[in-house]
Amino acid sequence: MQAGCRISRDGRGRATDNAFIERLWRTVKWEHIYLNPADDGHQLYRQLQAYFAYYNHQRPHQSLAGSTPAQVYTTTPSFKHS
DSSP states (O other), X not given: OTTSOOOOSXXXXXXXXXXXXXXXXXXXXXXXXTTSOOSSHHXXXXXXXXXXXXXXXXXXXXXXXXXXXXXXXXXXXXXXXX
């Protein structure tokens, strides 16, 4: 504590969360950003909006047996809001 450092107390499960996010952004970079470099931040924002719409609603995912995240979300009872 003398150096002004504080230990984070919310580290539970963070490693597995981080692995998911790292894998997601690796996919985004290799499938879209490297192939379509943006000229500025506004263009990148629009490109990412379009890519994530594609990623969630059209791109089949191997880990979801060829379904899209949107299909799994709408057909899984535990995800439905009351």
